[in-house]
Amino acid sequence: MKEWLLKKDNVQDLCMGASKKWETYVPLEEIGGDVQFTKLNGKGKRKSLEKPRLCAQGRGKLNLDYEWLVIPPKVIAFPQLESLFEFQQGKVRETISPPKKRLLFGLRACDVKGILFVNDFFKRNFEDVYYLNRAMNSLLVIVGCKRPLKNCFCTSTKTGPFLEAGFDLQMVDVDDAYVVEVGSKKGEEFINTYKKFFNKASKEVVAQSKKAKRAAGEAVSLKVDFETAIERFSKDKIPQEIYERIGERCIYCGGCLYVCPTCTCFHVFDDKKGDGGRRWRNWDGCVFEGYTREASGHNPREEKWLRTSRRYEHKLKYDYLTTGMSGCVGCGRCLASCPVNIGISKFIQEITEERRIT
């Protein structure tokens, strides 16, 4: 692998420059401190990324040291609410966004794993043009985590804090610069296009980056026995009692699904205005009672524990059976967002008999 050096001072110029050719998304810190993956305005209207301003898209401070993105970057290609069709007087118009080159700059490793998982899902069997048009021409640039949070367990799921493959570029923080690893031809072309921002990385600095990667991995303090959990699923039936116990605490709000980088379920509905209207889709989730309720009223998953079981078994069992990939990328968002403090990591601790959920 060939490594390059990108000075931190050059990052903003690189992003602003790239945003003229690419639809560029970067982690922007909005007022209040939340970091969102946000589209940069590439038309030169924004000269600087530095000063936080209120609300408007693309206004805020570029923050590659962010703790986490509350909403995973799946939202870029799979928005919470999106129009499928528009109709007017019996004429149907498809509202598909045209394929576009997108640069996703500053992703975390776990989120790249999530993106790859969702890409594979929307390509499998029938292809979903709405998603694929937004997702398939993306350049994925990782900036690895330096300070993993207390809910992160990516070393257990082997999805971070750095990846071996799957990215186009991967950046490792080394003081005043990043060591940039090239993971694909697309990534190499990107560096060639913006060569003025990149220098060759010396042996010393590459060694330093390797050390930084190891240190980041060691800093992930939450460890769960992921392999044993997966194995238990393949051999054994998880007792109903466990799901019932979780169900007593769970308020079935669906928060964990909305913030999950690999959840893809959606609802479809029409609205009507005069002789026109739209067909929409929006995020949905398997923990909701109405998710499986048929028009007749019959509901195969009326009992709460069945929905709890679905939620965990989908991620840790069925995704493996279909894809060989885990539906959990160890990002910890489900635990962080949970009003009753349950997440996949705690579920794994429960079924590997490390710690009981009470």
Place this chain on the structure above:
Amino acid sequence: MVKNEYLMYPARVEKIQKESFDTKTFKVVFEDKKMAKSFHYKPGQFVELSLLGIGEAPISITSSPSRKEFLEFTIRTMGKLTQAMHQLKPGDRIYIRGPYGNSFPFEEVKGEDLYFITGGIGLPPLRSVINSVFDNREAFGKVKILYGAKTPDELCFKEELNSWQGMTDTEVLLTVDRPDEEWKGNVGVVTTLWDKTDIGPQGIAYVCGPPIMIRFVMEKLMGTGFKGENIYVSLERYMKCGIGKCGHCNIGEKFVCIDGPVFSFTQLKEFPEKERAI
């Protein structure tokens, strides 16, 4: 660009047949003649049927591929879309995409005796197989159709049931839960028809109906000695996309929309116990 699988195609309602107080059969033709000719489906498949501004729902095709260039859907008024469908008149436009899902075994069961066991609104998807069989009658063995409804009024395809009765080597056995004054046939659930005729254990069983009926019919078929792989069930699930994306119809690692809706009893037994919901 990738094909937009969600795109629906306009079709006209040609004829509406009232089946019972809450059920109608719609005969439908694609507006585009090429589309009408090139739309191939197999018995047991379904389409996504929609009305603009109302919504979309998966509806099984009740016509047979052996009768070409039109489609039929038998629809009970139930949810938002089906209620709106019941307001339609001949000449009105609907939208269709599909066909989706797998199908009932047909070619591979030639020469076999066939048992169709169904209740309520479960007959329409089986009718697609039944008429395909009758359009190629000599290729199959005995045909027995066991059909139950709540009341005599709620039996679908009343005239056709009579004409099926007249086919070679065919028996049509009807039953109702609540007879009216004119009803002279059997009273009771569909499994009570086991006493009126010989069933299996050789041959293929096709089952569709409400979950509770499916559960009892399965027990009865297994008790009669049918093999699990010779029993086929069409499952009903809440569905949105029909193409394995929206997630609603998942059972275990399968989607009813693309891996089903037809499953053998052997396959059903592999599903998570409680989620079989039959």
